[in-house]
Amino acid sequence: MNRTRGLIINGREIPASGGRTAPDVGPWTGETCAVVAAGTVEDITRAVDAAEAAFEGWAATPPTRRRAIFLRAAEIMASRTQEIVELMAAEVGAVTPWAAFNAKLATDILLEAAAATTQPTGQMLATDHQGAYSMQVRVPVGVVAAISPWNAPVILGVRAVALPLALGNTVVMKPSEDAPIACGLLISDVLHEAGLPAGVLNVVTNDRADAAAVVSALIGDPRVRMVNFTGSTETGRAVGVLAAQHLKPAVLELGGKNALVVLEDADLDYAVDAATFGAFMNAGQICMCVDRVIVHRAVAEEFLAKFAQRVDALPSGDPADPATAVGPVVTAQAAQRVAALIADAVAKGATLLAGTGTVEAPGTLIKPAVLTGVTRDMDIFSREIFGPATVVHVVDDADQAVQLANDTPYGLTAGVITEDLAAGLDIARRIRTGIIHVNDQSIADEPQAPFGGVKNSGYGRFGGQAGVEAFTDTRWITVQAKGHAHYPI
Structure with missing residues (x-):
């Protein structure tokens, strides 16, 4: 072409x-x-x-x-x-x-x-x-x-x-x-x-x-x-x-620093599907992408194991191949920026559960990455990733989840996964974003809806x-x- x-x-x-x-x-x-x-x-x-x-x-x-x-x-x-x-x-x-x-x-x-x-x-x-x-x-x-x-x-x-x-x-x-x-x-x-x-x-x-x-x-x-x-x-x-x-x-x-909250009663297989799509569709280059998964401690271990396995299995590479799930980022500079965010976090003590965090040929490909143990002193804690990486935070209750979701200067979108709709709606009321989805991830758009x-x-x-x-x-x-x-x- x-x-x-x-x-x-x-x-x-x-x-x-x-x-x-x-x-x-x-x-x-x-x-x-x-x-x-x-x-x-x-x-x-x-x-x-x-x-x-x-x-x-x-x-x-x-x-x-x-x-x-x-x-x-x-x-x-x-x-x-x-x-x-x-x-x-x-x-x-x-x-x-x-x-x-x-x-x-x-x-x-x-x-x-x-x-x-x-x-x-x-x-x-x-x-x-x-x-x-x-x-x-x-x-x-x-x-x-x-x-x-x-x-x-x-x-x-x-x-x-x-x-x-x-x-x-x-x-x-x-x-x-x-x-x-x-x-x-x-x-x-x-x-x-x-x-x-x-x-x-x-x-x-x-x-x-x-x-x-x-x-x-x-x-x-x-x-x-x-x-x-x-x-x-x-x-x-x-x-x-x-x-x-x-x-x-x-x-x-x-931009956004969007959170997906996974409560202790969530269907974990569904939550893994939602987090995978929300974090890695278009190689994470959507303003609505899940930058942070906030998961209840009671289900964190099982969720992390399933999530890491699912993300590691995502096919990445040539965008023209119909089997590819995660293609390249838009420029080599964008790839280096995302790799630097991951490297900074790992150097300061974060754990890389999936992916390598490194740039691969042709200089614009990063395999999907999942990090845990991210703290405030790491750049990835507060900066929008806008690439194929996400962070998982573990919390003890819904109040901590809401507090962490709101701990950002951004406020675009969010999601909450729960079998208790009343609890989901309560979190939707308390998270300060322009958009929030109960029992869905953070990416959604309909032309008749007020988007912003x-x-x-x-x-x-x-x-x-x-x-x-x-x-x-x-x-x-x-x-x-x-x-x-x-x-x-």
């Missing part, structure tokens, strides 16, 4: 203003799977020009017409599942089940966006003014900046644009340098094939060295009215600060009514329908 792609501005694919390009390098083969245009600040201005010019017409487009575009886009997305599987394996090292799930959930997000086009957008308000009507309505904000990540590229790329577009906004999208096609250009292709008008969605890819300048220009353009970003907490903090400096609202979905975190995991919500509110403004409208208003002077 090797292709050359340009920017998408005003419905046309064009080269970057300076003529530069950037390689899109796959993590497993180390080969260039695509060459993309390296957009500049000038290209951001051109993209915002197009989005601003298209806004009034798109916002006025009848909702049933918008709905038809998104329904057609969902059909197209589903039909391209095999292409997405191959693309994600090449571009980000994704294994087949994860890539296929990206296609499925992206399709569902497009269907949910279609439904959002005809949802109620306002309400009548009480008023003391005779002969007047008072209304609260939701209106599109205008041009939205969407910055999408590489790890679930099709899901999160579609999520970054679908609901904003369905609600009548226009979008300028900056996809990740590690997945410019899967989380940007592919999505543009699908939506434009479905009939999206020119200028409504514009995509500016870039060289990694230009990322800060491109993002600053995008957020700083006065015609851009809000920002949505999914990615690391470090980068999200910078995006949030920049948006705030320009008095622009932002939806930020950031608290604390250092970000703010604002994608999906559901909360998402509609995030990507629209509230407007108060009054109509003096009968008689004239009275003025005292």
